[in-house]
Amino acid sequence: MHKHSRRLLRGIGLVCALALGATACGGSDDEGSGPKSVSESDVRAALEKGGSLTVWAWEPTLKQVAADFQKEHPNVKVNLVNAGTGNDQYKALQNAMSAKKGVPDVAQVEYYAMGQYALTKQLTDLEGFGADELADRYSPGPWNGVKAGGEGIYGLPMDSGPMALFYNKKVFDKHKIKVPTTWDEYVDAARALHKADPKVYITNDAGDAGFTTSLLWQSGSRPYQVDGTEVGIDFTDRGAKTYTDTWQKLLDEKLVAPVTSWSDEWYKGLGDGTIATLATGAWMPANLASGVKDAAGDWRVAPLPQWEAGGKASAENGGSALTLPELGGNEALAYAFVEYANAGKGVDTRVEGGAFPATTEQLNSEEFQNTEFPYFGGQQANKIFAESAANVADDWSYLPYQVYANSIFNDTVGKAYVSGTTLADGLKSWQEASVEYGDEQGFTVEK
Template identity: 35%
Template structure:
C-alpha cells in the first residue's frame, strides 16, 4: 500500500538528507544489509515480534496471524503513516535502539534504509523460497541477488478510471492511446469549459504518480544495486521521460486538465462533482475513490491505461509496500517468519486486505486467484475491475529506485511547479532535474554514470 490513502495521497518523504553522506561513507565499500541478533531459544512461551505498520484493518490481520501461529506472536504498533514512521525508524536506527523487529516500508524507501545497514538479509533465514510467490518486478525491488531485504505486500498498477455517465453524455470514446486521450479531452472541454479530462498531479504528493507515468512510457531513471556501491546510473532526462512532460505540459497549457494539488478539497470535489471525467489511478485507487467520491457510486468504470503505441501493453506502478526486518531484531528467524507470513499467501489475511483495506496483492496465488480476479465492485457498476488491474500488474517491467529518492521527488516537484508558473519550459524540466540530482548524488559520495 502507499501512504497516499485518505486523508492524503501518496506522501513524498521530506526528510533532509544531511545524514546521507555520513551513512554512505560507512557502507560504500561493504554490501548493504543488516546483521541482527539471533534467537536465544531460552525464553519460555512464544517469541513476540514488534511490527510497525499502517495498513487499514491491520488489527484483524494481526489477530489472524496470532490465531494460526503458536510459537510466534505479533505485537502491532501504529508508529505513524509514511514519513512519520520513516522518521522514527531512521532515528531509532541511528541511535542503535528502539527500532521494531519488522517494519512496513514503501518500495521507494528500501534503498535509503538499506544504505544505512538498517535491514536484515532475510535470505539467510529462508526468504528466497518465496521468490516465485510474487510478481517479478516487485521481488526485484525487494532483493539484490540472493539477498532479500523485504517481502512484497501490495502494489499500485495503474489504469484509467472514468465516469461512464459523462462519457455517454458528451459522446466520448474510451481512449486506448494517449493521442486519443488528448483528442477526447479537447472534445470534453469544448462541450463544457468547466469540465476537465482529469487533474494533473503537480504537487509533491503526486510525485509517485508522475514517476509511474514515466515508468509506463519506458523511462528507467536509475540503475542501482547495493552490491555495486558506490556506482549508480542516473538518467532522469531520457527521451521517454521528456515525452511525458511534453505531453502533460501541453494539456495543461491548453487547459484540458486541471492542476489542483492532490489531497486537497478542490481535488476531492473534482472527483465527486463531475469536474473530472477520468482519474489515472493505481490498484489501490478503488478504495480511495469510493471514499472521497461516495455519491458517484455506480457511475465509474475502469479501463486499461492509454498507451503511447497502440496495442503495446506497457504498464506503470504508483505505490507499493513491503515488510522488512530491521537489523536491531533479537529474533531474526522469527521476525523473518512474520514478514513472510503476515500476508504472504494467506487467503484469510488477504480476504481482509482485499475486502476491507482495498490492498492490491502482489502475491501471485492471490493476485491471479479466482476470488480477486472475479470480484465485482458495486461502486464501479458491478464491473470486475481486476480484469483490468491484474494484467496491468503482471505486465509491469523492472524498475530501480535510488537511495536519494526523496531528494529526486522533491526536485522534480519544484521544477514542475516552475513550469506551471511559466518560469521554465516544460521541455526543460527533466534536464533541470537531472542536473540537480546528479550533482547532489556526487556530493554524497556516489559515482554517477548517465
C-alpha cells in the first residue's frame, strides 16, 4: 500500500542527499572578494564577443524579448528555461546553488523571496554594474523590492503589482450597491450583497499569506523589521489591529467565500458573479481575460478601498525581478540582457504582451495610460494602476525567510478561517512560529 509515497520519499531523500552533499563539500572558498563591478565598455565588449546565456523565468512576455535581443546581438544565444513558477523554481534554484552546478546566469525571483538569496549572498549586487543609476526609472515599490532589505541592489525590477479593486459591475448594478471606497464601506457592501442574494460573496478568502501581508502593508502596519541578520516580527501594531478588526467582521459574519484562489471553484465564482470583487495586483487583467472569458465586459477596476476615508495608500501584491545568481557566469552579458529586458527596449515589448511594468516612463506614458481594456468594457484601467503604483509606501520589508513563513501561514492564521480562533490570535501564532524558525536558522530575532 502507498507505494507511491515510499518512492517519493526515497526520491526526496536522494535529492536532499545530493543537495546537501554538495553543500558539505563546498565550504567557503570564494567569498570576500568585495562587490563586483562591470563597466559599460565591459558590457559592450561582451555583447560583441557573444556567448550563450541561460535564463530561468516563467514570465511569458520574456520569450519575445529574448528573440529580439538575439536579433540585435547575433552572437548571443539566450536559452530561456521555464524551471517552474514561483516556489517550484526556488526549490530548483536552491538545489542548483547548493550543488554549485547548473546555476542559471539570470533568474526570475519575486520580491518577497529575494531577501533570503540576498542575505546569503547568492545574488550578485548590481550596484557596481551601474544599476544604482537606474533608481529613478522605477516606481518606489519594486525598487524597494530589489533592495531586499539590504544595502545592495540584487536585481532589476521586471513587473509589479500595485493593488486595485476589481469588481463585477453587473452584480453591483443589479443590487444597486455603491462600489466601496473604504474597507468599512466594503464590509457594508459585503453585507448588502450577501443579504440581497445569499449566493453572492463580496470576495473569496481562504487564507492567503500574500494577500494578508499586502493589506497589512496598505494599512500602515510594518510587522517585519529587518536589519541584516537582525529580525523583528510584530503583528500587534496599530495598522495590524485596523486590519484584523475589519477583516474579522467579514469572517465572523461569513461574508467571504471560503474558496482558494486559482481553484476551479474560484474561476467559476468569478465568472458567474458569486465572487463580486478581488483586491489584487495590476497583473490580474491578463488572467481574467484568459481564465474568466464568460464575464468579459462585466468587470471594472476601481482604486483599492482605503483604511481611512480620503486616503490614497496602496501596496504591492506580487511582482518580480530578474537577478544574477552569484554562481552563474557571464555577468557582463547577463547584465546586458537584464538591462535590455527591464530598463531598455524590452519593457515596451513586454507591455505590449500584457505585462504590467515597473518603470515610471511606461507607467506615465500617454499610450500606456490611455490603453482601453475591452475586457473592462473599454475602461482605461492603467490610469488606476499607475496611480496606485505611485502611492505604494516604500518602507515595507519582507522577512529574509518569507518563503518559509508564507508556507506555514495556513497552519497558523488559517485557523481563523475554519474555527473559533480570531485573526489576531492567528497572526500571533504565525509570529511565534516565524520567530522560532528565525532562531533555529541563526537570526537574531527580537521578541
